[in-house]
Amino acid sequence: MRHVAALFVREDSIYKTMLGVDAWDAKRDALGFQGGMPVIAHPPCRAWGSLRHFAKPRPGERELALWAVDQARRWGGVLEHPAASTLWPAAGLPEPGRYDTSGGWTLPIHQHWWGHRAEKATRLYIVGVAPRDIPVIPMRLGEASHVIAMDKSPRRGQIGRLRKGMPGWRPEVSKPEREHTPPALAEWLVELARRTVQPA
Template sequence: MSMRTVAALYVQSDGCYAGLAGVDAWGIERDARTYAGPHPVIAHPPCERWGRYWHGSPRKPHQYQKGDDGGCFAAALASVRRWGGVIEHPAYSNAWSAFDLLAPPSSGGWVVADWDGGWTCHVEQGHYGHMARKATWLYAAGVHLSDLPSLRWGSSGQRLPAVALERYGYEKARRTGVMAYVGGKDKSKIRAATPIPFRDLLLSIARSALTSPAAAPATAAE
């Protein structure tokens, strides 16, 4: 049986999806907003304008408008609803309320996200190898609840930077977090990277999507 192809949208050109068998990777050189099928989708739309600092740096607030991502999240949501698959975004993303999606509980578990057959959950990528806890919200559509994987729910444990603990003590280390001490030219790439085990889970969700998800009825449970 041949492997079902998945389109990975808004991904790093040289990231964990690049060159992977059965994956059509859409890096920065391709405009993922134009994706027109026919494969199920994993989407990692830009999150800068949807997070805690959507307005810009705390030192220079109100540089940007909330949700001004050029229509990337809207296009990702439309693609997942049309072709089936999953969206990954930071936990507490303002995109959920902007697009009338219900927020999932931090304790974990898949819950109803909307009346379009969508499901959502809260999971920490620290369980799957990320150096930080990296709390994440997922939105899946075109997938039966019974086919969604049970993830490692709950907290993946506090991550404290050793250098900050040594120099400044526990309270500052807790406030700043481990990612604040990642330096070098690849720091943004390291922060954004998806751990391989987590990538594989997302691939399994996308590959379990119905052949014609747009025609599937919305149900509260399976």
């Protein structure tokens, strides 16, 4: 079994229960990772996401995502971030359909395909695995039962924001559920990382 490293995971992460996964949470500090194996990187995203102007990241937190990109490029593997992350232009990551000079490419996914209760639109930056060689994606059509955050803006023809009981309203998931990787997605990402060929 090929070992992989899961970087920037929660203290109660599913990755800690998986065989052959070297999990790095905040206490262990992913910056101590010495390499030698493919990575699954979940760097903090609040400084990069669509609500970054409300975020209060710790000093140096924003730079962790740039460091994680370097690890994926060096050792192969995958980096996961929200679909609206500004990390892509800042780090020179390729838009879907393109490759970068490291051979990396971007795969847009929705985490509810793997069982998340919210759609959770996500981008994966993948290095060392060609699109034809990734594990099978379990497509799931239709709306997710929940949302990550309530849409506060009025919709066309609607006065005010969506409220419970109105058509189209869906409940929010909890903060821990927003942050957890669905077990089936974690397994898929581990399998993906194990298929990498280390970049030259």
